Amino acid sequence: MNAPSFSKHAVDSGNILKRQYFACLIRFAFYPIALGLTLLFIYLETLRALSPLGKAYPLYLGLMISTMLLLEWLVPLRSDWAMTWRSFLRRDLPMMLINGAAIAATTGGVTAFAHWAITGPIRHTHLLPWWGEAVAAILISDFMWYWVHRYSHEGQGPVGHWLWKTHALHHLPEQVYVFMHVVGHPINSAYVRIILMAPSIALGFSEEAIFAATVLTGFQGLISHFNVDIRAGWLNRVFMGTELHRYHHSADPDEGKNYAAVITIWDQLFGTFEYHPSMHPTALGVNNRAFYPEDNQWGPLMAIPFRVTPIDSAQQRSISD
Numbered sequence: 001m002n003a004p005s006f007s008k009h010a011v012d013s014g015n016i017l018k019r020q021y022f023a024c025l026i027r028f029a030f031y032p033i034a035l036g037l038t039l040l041f042i043y044l045e046t047l048r049a050l051s052p053l054g055k056a057y058p059l060y061l062g063l064m065i066s067t068m069l070l071l072e073w074l075v076p077l078r079s080d081w082a083m084t085w086r087s088f089l090r091r092d093l094p095m096m097l098i099n100g101a102a103i104a105a106t107t108g109g110v111t112a113f114a115h116w117a118i119t120g121p122i123r124h125t126h127l128l129p130w131w132g133e134a135v136a137a138i139l140i141s142d143f144m145w146y147w148v149h150r151y152s153h154e155g156q157g158p159v160g161h162w163l164w165k166t167h168a169l170h171h172l173p174e175q176v177y178v179f180m181h182v183v184g185h186p187i188n189s190a191y192v193r194i195i196l197m198a199p200s201i202a203l204g205f206s207e208e209a210i211f212a213a214t215v216l217t218g219f220q221g222l223i224s225h226f227n228v229d230i231r232a233g234w235l236n237r238v239f240m241g242t243e244l245h246r247y248h249h250s251a252d253p254d255e256g257k258n259y260a261a262v263i264t265i266w267d268q269l270f271g272t273f274e275y276h277p278s279m280h281p282t283a284l285g286v287n288n289r290a291f292y293p294e295d296n297q298w299g300p301l302m303a304i305p306f307r308v309t310p311i312d313s314a315q316q317r318s319i320s321d
């Protein structure tokens, strides 16, 4: 009678051990490998080795997202932060459609402006190679986003309060996972896109540089919301990844720092770098959730930036309860 249960126990223990080894491998290997493959993809695309520039991007993105979704299902960091069918259908999918439209419209507008600008007032000078321009593009756009983002959380004037109203939606979820990345107000998506593209266009950077900066920014945005225990080690001193951005989503406003999107230099320089190796926040979201509409109250959610009631200002996350 004992033998079957003993062997079942042995099989269970074996499975648990295998899962632990797998989780450990993913923990330390996934980020460097995914980052390396992203940089390799960018390089091959600039050589047109895979396709005309950018044509292979949907394939890269599909493979990257599929892998990350699979890992979130196999070895989630917190099962209570995991995506569910309910959260996907009720919140994430509509958000993808709304923000996809906002990003497409903004990209179209900025591209049309760029087309006019590069045939008119802006001349390509190319003082740097494409990769040097890509680094410059990330440094500049991340600097701009750092201050806009920080002011939207900490600014106490009317501009700061309004920026928070456009950004608050991204902080309402009490989970982080890959598809949660798309949750946000379309006004927020539009100005993020402008901040990402405008400096490179104004400086006349090459299409390779703009492509490289856009792909790397997209990769960091995805991986920042990854619900798997991955560790970047010393790379946290360079890139704004999973361990750091999770703290930005902490429900505790004192932990909600790390304002940049791609690199950590600006947070380290301006004193908002929050890094606690091997740890993660205990609760995510805003510290006063009851003041905000529910996930499926689309009218009130979209109206947040246009509300002028005093209570909206009190939702600023820098104002602690």
Ligand SMILES: [Zn+2]
Residues within 6 Å of the ligand: 149, 153, 167, 171, 248
């Ligand atoms: Zn934020």
